[in-house]
Amino acid sequence: MALSKIWVYGEAANGTVSGTTLELLAKARELADTVEVVTTSGADLAGPAGANGASKVLNIGGTDGKLVGVPAAAAIAAAVEAGTGPDAILFATSYDGRDVAGRLSVKLDAPVITNVTDLVAAGDGLAGVEPIFGGSTDVTTAFTGDKVKIFLVRPKSFTAEETGGGAAAVEELSVPDTGATGTAVITNRFVEEKSGPSLDDAAIVVSGGRGLGEQDSFELIETLSKQLGAAPGASRAIVDAGWVPYSYQVGQTGKVVKPNVYIAAGISGATQHLVGMKGSKYIIAINKDAEAPIFSVSDLGIVGDVHKVLPKLIEALQNR
């Protein structure tokens, strides 16, 4: 084994473990003798963590109503200083994962290797592989020091696989005083109503881009998504333009999706976007510009106007 102990930063989603946590556990098991989960959601995670190969869940308590970045990083750093820390710690590239990893890297004065889609043994350590330029080039980066190796890993990089183990034992990890840094409090939580599957889980994703021309045309994407039981997505261009919220964004600075079918409508396929959807099994693209890079990764490309193609497609699907 490359390492003796890896911690996976565990996150909960909808009262259970997040898919990415399980993906990280599957990879960590290949790389280290001991795999443990460190989390602020211990009670929710003990069962699934154990069933996916973690021997222990280290629970950082008392973070209710707080942003987790500061307390989680402080607790992990304290464990490292006390000599009970891991050789490497894996975080998902998520809202909270990035917060904790950033804070932790300063506390340990240790670098972070980010946007990793694969982890490989490198001597007696571990290196991260990051795709750049729209996924055309893979860069492998290794740590040179002997500090705890912090990795931020993109979702969908690995495949989760249960080991069938029983619930992991839960141990508490205490949070030292965080002073002024820990003073942000959550006063309210809003869950936006969304029908249909999420971008993470959908078997089909339909994304729209600048080729839609105007915000109102995004309705075409919503309608087609509903018909196909798909999740609607968006390119960065129309998120930046304020047409749809950031949570729709597929790409390097948004979500990574790997659905069975990905439909890109009015998206040119900037490298920014390709990184987020290239791993889809089948890709269908509709774009006016025959030279658009999206066609270089498409299984089926229609060179045409989304305003003509989409309404006909929607009608045809209605009549089926």
Next chain:
Amino acid sequence: MNVVVCVKQIPDPAEPGALDPETKTLKRDGKLILDESDSYGVEMALQLVDAAGGGEVTLVSMAPNSEVSGLRTALAMGAAKAVLVSDDALKGSDALGTSKVLAKAIGRAGDADLILTATESSDGYTGVVPEQIAELLGLPSVTFAKSITIDGSSAKVQRQTEAGYDDVEVPLPALVSVTAGVVEPRYPSFKGIMAAKSKPVDEVTVSDLGIDAGQVGWAGSGQEITDVAQAEARQAGTIVEDDGEGFQKIVDFLAELKVI
């Protein structure tokens, strides 16, 4: 109300990127522009200072070759002044090294009530710099802000989450990272562009900031690139011109895949 905004000047994303064959880092020696991701923070800062009825927006940036063209864009939008850290010793800096430099530069920019950043840059997109700066400065922080309102000595922030958003309250001074697309960045006016030319840019080196050069650049990054390889290319499939029946090709393909 004084707001510091961290801005990055990056190679034009419309131009194809390239790696320096020797250092394996992104080539940044051509013309640089203001990262669009940062224009939202600049806009938000200007609006907050306006709403407070006083104060100013100061920019902080780190860039090679004394680059100021991106800073001038943000100054033309209405920022008052800038601190630019430019030093050969910074080549190859990782996120942590960058954060150490920006944290010191923020200190030089004067007392700030609020520090704004983007959630990540468009060219490096590590996404850890905002939290690193906050930790280095000993400040509380809120990432992924959709909106910010100032209420006395604290800020109320809507923070994007997986499920929707959280209302978060944070005492000032604090650092907040701003999600792209949540405000509409103003276009610089002609008057603004002219005025920007004479606005002060305080250019400093690493040693001016009291940073040991060994802590930044390649030497300080604590990591090395061990391999750069061509990724497996995806094969392009069938491309057809829409003759009015293009939709049928999609229907047939979806049927073939048995998803409809």
